[in-house]
Amino acid sequence: MLYPKEDRRERKLLFACRNCTHVEEADNTCVYSHTISHIPLEQTLVVIDLKSDPTFPRSKTECPKCSHMEAVFFQSRSKGADATMKLFFACCECNHRWTQVGGQGANTVA
Template sequence: MEFCDECGSMMKTENGTWICGSCGYEKARDEGSEKGMVTTTGQEETEIVDISDAEDSGRPTTTAQCPQCDNDRAYWYMQQIRAADESETRFFVCTECEHKWREDDH
């Protein structure tokens, strides 16, 4: 990928030349520097591992007292539930009974 020296827009190749679609700036392609560019073409497929049946679902655990069964371990995750300028809310899920609660619940 190459960016325009004049306006910073992404450039496209056409007949051995980089051309900016925004301002029309052109520059010759340099095969030497293009060898270091990474493309998705020809990359090996990445193996996707399904952890949906994993015991902890890949979530971190912490010490937290479950209000339902008094277990002292819980999985936790953060989620944005209010406006973007508000902080995220931390949710806990009990490792024993799977009861779910928020950090601010009492």
């Protein structure tokens, strides 16, 4: 197995074996890359307590779960073939989340 190693004089990235003297020059200067991709619906579920965030606007929208009349809301554009703008709501009482797409009825998120 080859491990990253630096050639300080040449300022190059090398890969070297720890058991023998084998060394080879790296094709790319990136040693490790970790990318996390979320679908837009997952991104809305990342923030747990939306009701305590004062930056979100509030509306007198009825929660489909507990019928409370206050919810925070925000918009998010979905990616993919149906790149539509979705309006997300979160109940200020029970934290239930739902969406409203293009003025249509409520769709439960969580």
